Amino acid sequence: MLETLRSIIQEVxxxxxxxxxxxxxxxxxxxxxxxxVCSVYLLDHNLGRYVLMATKGLDPQSxxxxxxxPEEGLVGLVAQRAEPVNLxxxxxxxxxxxxxxxxxxxxESFLGVPVIHHREVLGVLxxxxxxxxxxDAEEEAFLITLSAQLAGIIANxxxxxxxxxxxxxxxxxxxxxxxxxxxxxxxxxxxxVTVFPPADLGVIxxxxxxxxQKEIDFFNECLNQVRIDISELKMKIKGxxxxxxxxxxxxxxxxxxxxxxxxxxxxxxxxxxxxxxxxARVARDHVRNLEAMDDDYLRERATDIKDLCSRVLxxxxxxxxxxxxxxxxxxxxxxxxxxxxxxxxxxxNLAGIVSAKGSGHSHVAILSRAMGIPxxxxxxxxxxxxxxxxxxxxxxxxxxxxxxxxxELRDRFMEIVREEEQLSEGLESIKDLPCETLDGHRVExxxxxxxxxxxxxxxxxGAEGIGLxxxxxxxxxxxxxxxxxxxxxxxxxxxxxxxxxxxxxxTLDIGGDKPLPYFPIKEExxxxxxxxxRVSMDHPEIFIAQVRxxxxxxxxxxxxxxxxxxxxxxxxxxxxxxxxxxxxxxxLEEGLNIQLPKVGVMIEIxxxxxxxxxxxxxxxxxSVGTNDLSQYLLAIDRNNPRVSGIYSTLHPSVLxxxxxxxxxxxxxxxxxxxxxxxxxxxxxxxxxxxxxxxVLSMNATSLLKVKSVVRNVTYQQARDLLEKVxxxxxxxxxxxxxxxxxxxxxxxxxxxxSRNS
Numbered sequence: 001m002l003e004t005l006r007s008i009i010q011e012v013x014x015x016x017x018x019x020x021x022x023x024x025x026x027x028x029x030x031x032x033x034x035x036x037v038c039s040v041y042l043l044d045h046n047l048g049r050y051v052l053m054a055t056k057g058l059d060p061q062s063x064x065x066x067x068x069x070p071e072e073g074l075v076g077l078v079a080q081r082a083e084p085v086n087l088x089x090x091x092x093x094x095x096x097x098x099x100x101x102x103x104x105x106x107x108e109s110f111l112g113v114p115v116i117h118h119r120e121v122l123g124v125l126x127x128x129x130x131x132x133x134x135x136d137a138e139e140e141a142f143l144i145t146l147s148a149q150l151a152g153i154i155a156n157x158x159x160x161x162x163x164x165x166x167x168x169x170x171x172x173x174x175x176x177x178x179x180x181x182x183x184x185x186x187x188x189x190x191x192x193v194t195v196f197p198p199a200d201l202g203v204i205x206x207x208x209x210x211x212x213q214k215e216i217d218f219f220n221e222c223l224n225q226v227r228i229d230i231s232e233l234k235m236k237i238k239g240x241x242x243x244x245x246x247x248x249x250x251x252x253x254x255x256x257x258x259x260x261x262x263x264x265x266x267x268x269x270x271x272x273x274x275x276x277x278x279x280a281r282v283a284r285d286h287v288r289n290l291e292a293m294d295d296d297y298l299r300e301r302a303t304d305i306k307d308l309c310s311r312v313l314x315x316x317x318x319x320x321x322x323x324x325x326x327x328x329x330x331x332x333x334x335x336x337x338x339x340x341x342x343x344x345x346x347x348x349n350l351a352g353i354v355s356a357k358g359s360g361h362s363h364v365a366i367l368s369r370a371m372g373i374p375x376x377x378x379x380x381x382x383x384x385x386x387x388x389x390x391x392x393x394x395x396x397x398x399x400x401x402x403x404x405x406x407x408e409l410r411d412r413f414m415e416i417v418r419e420e421e422q423l424s425e426g427l428e429s430i431k432d433l434p435c436e437t438l439d440g441h442r443v444e445x446x447x448x449x450x451x452x453x454x455x456x457x458x459x460x461x462g463a464e465g466i467g468l469x470x471x472x473x474x475x476x477x478x479x480x481x482x483x484x485x486x487x488x489x490x491x492x493x494x495x496x497x498x499x500x501x502x503x504x505x506x507t508l509d510i511g512g513d514k515p516l517p518y519f520p521i522k523e524e525x526x527x528x529x530x531x532x533x534r535v536s537m538d539h540p541e542i543f544i545a546q547v548r549x550x551x552x553x554x555x556x557x558x559x560x561x562x563x564x565x566x567x568x569x570x571x572x573x574x575x576x577x578x579x580x581x582x583x584x585x586x587x588l589e590e591g592l593n594i595q596l597p598k599v600g601v602m603i604e605i606x607x608x609x610x611x612x613x614x615x616x617x618x619x620x621x622x623s624v625g626t627n628d629l630s631q632y633l634l635a636i637d638r639n640n641p642r643v644s645g646i647y648s649t650l651h652p653s654v655l656x657x658x659x660x661x662x663x664x665x666x667x668x669x670x671x672x673x674x675x676x677x678x679x680x681x682x683x684x685x686x687x688x689x690x691x692x693x694x695v696l697s698m699n700a701t702s703l704l705k706v707k708s709v710v711r712n713v714t715y716q717q718a719r720d721l722l723e724k725v726x727x728x729x730x731x732x733x734x735x736x737x738x739x740x741x742x743x744x745x746x747x748x749x750x751x752x753x754s755r756n757s
Contacts, residue, residue: 066099182360446673449466547562682742
């Protein structure tokens with residue numbers, strides 16, 4: 001049975017489209033299970049019905065016409081229960097519903113299994129038999145396993161259909177939404193431009209060309225360059241090869257001839273396709289066919305095809321890049337965006353960012369926040385290569401991308417864009433005013449930075465200090481570890497820009513979702529692995545060079561304080577302090593007159609919450625990293641789109657933990673700040689202020705929004721709200737109470753930001 005499953009899946013993967021895939025499945029299942037009927041019904045969201053999309057055994061004329069409402073028939077029952085239904089006497093079941101056009105009256109036995117993707121029932125796979133019998137457990141397991149494979153195929157086709165504007169059943173669609181995680185706040189409506197890593201045949205988007213002959217000439221030029229490369233390589237190493245091995249190069253040259261791969265690519269270009277897309281299509285077809293062969297020698301030739309086509313693609317991309325023109329306003333879309341990809345787009349053209357992979361805490365997301373560009377990351381099931389040239393809407397607040405938008409949806413988001421512009425203009429008037437409540441309670445607003453761009457925008461918006469400078473950002477943007485001198489120059493810029501205000505520099509925090517390209521960390525569970533201070537303690541040479549650079553940069557300014565990330569025990573604190581003091585002593589011996597800066601600890605690991613008294617005897621301040629602390633308290637990977645919907649810093653248990661932390665830290669006479677994303681949420685900021693946090697540190701975009709909320713409530717109102725939410729049992733109830741408080745305070749225009757917790 002396992003071999004049969006593999007064979008079916010392989011055949012399905014070779015199908016040209018969803019219709020062909022479904023036809024293969026119903027044909028192969030009918031034959032394998034020796035049943036009279038196998039059918040697939042798919043849910044059409046626009047119709048709200050399950051449509052018969054393929055069948056072997058029922059009337060083929062009913063395909064695309066016969067359908068059932070979710071509450072109708074046995075198919076609807078399978079979908080509602082989201083579990084198999086196995087019946088000997090189908091016609092006697094109360095949910096049996098006869099569809100005349102299918103002519104299924106003679107089939108009594110019924111087995112239906114749901115096709116589920118991300119908890120959603122996409123369709124139902126059904127087998128039926130004439131005689132009365134129950135399908136056995138092995139048959140049921142076979143169908144369930146096959147439906148799990150089918151789910152991914154259907155989901156991918158639905159995603160592509162959402163972009164082209166038609167559902168798999170052929171119904172016109174609009175307003176398709178792809179869910180991800182927020183990368184940078186804001187909304188943008190603009191044309192998508194797909195970018196991709198070099199020489200990767202698997203991610204080339206579809207694109208049309210106007211001048212077909214020019215494209216053919218361009219392809220032939222690149223193809224000829226690869227022929228020259230292969231010929232030169234053959235001559236270079238011919239003395240090291242046997243005659244039969246040299247023949248392999250002749251075979252490569254034949255494949256690249258005008259009568260082989262070259263001719264096939266040109267045929268697709270003549271249909272209006274651009275050269276890269278035509279080449280990728282030819283390569284995929286040949287590779288798929290060769291890999292399906294039983295002969296080992298032929299299967300290995302698939303690698304040759306991929307290599308040769310990748311060589312041609314390299315030249316196509318290299319030459320095309322020089323002439324690349326970007327729309328006046330564009331959204332950059334990729335499977336996984338890099339800083340280098342962002343740098344290629346003129347700053348004035350870049351309006352938004354969408355990445356199929358990555359998180360809201362990746363360095364691309366950090367860059368987008370620094371640039372004030374809306375970004376959505378980790379978008380599930382995004383057929384990014386299909387988006388090129390299409391108008392899309394990026395909702396950076398909620399991490400969503402809308403394709404094929406209707407006029408109504410476009411108008412709604414345009415209104416949001418106008419509101420944002422008006423809101424920003426209105427908030428400018430309070431940038432120089434203190435952040436205090438109506439009854440005089442003061443809270444300091446600091447900023448999280450990683451680039452000089454952040455610093456300049458932060459000073460313009462009235463930031464009172466830097467609560468978190470992410471020192472890993474300069475490391476991420478290089479292809480090697482920066483030297484001590486290079487680090488000193490970077491840190492000096494930050495310290496001078498904010499002088500005399502305090503600048504909190506976090507020591508290198510890599511690992512988890514922030515691996516360095518030149519120092520990769522591959523682990524089964526990176527968030528519970530080698531990251532943060534653990535890396536620094538295992539590499540004291542990196543740590544000492546960094547804290548030396550920080551202290552040298554602070555010479556004559558003395559506005560530096562050092563923050564230690566991912567601390568889980570006192571040994572890490574003691575060892576870090578030992579190295580910091582050693583570095584300070586070295587600098588004194590080198591003749592530099594530098595003060596030993598204050599040292600603080602970042603509380604991100606729940607275990608440290610119960611060692612506040614021990615911490616207080618060693619350090620001078622504490623900062624709470626709500627991103628990781630919430631992640632570990634809730635056991636939810638906040639960067640995983642599948643579960644990010646249930647991650648929230650407004651979870652009642654997280655709020656109670658934060659309240660206890662503030663109380664315990666103040667009992668030890670230490671100042672405490674919050675530097676996680678929670679501090680930049682206006683509603684959450686009110687709760688943190690009520691808990692007693694002294695400093696709230698956030699991205700520059702949120703500064704004035706938080707200040708506006710704080711200046712429109714009293715401290716007593718904030719404390720009353722906190723008292724209410726701490727009695728609640730679920731996150732939604734907490735959010736509702738916070739929304740009501742903001743509405744009553746007259747700042748309901750900020751509710752959009754407040755909901756993203």
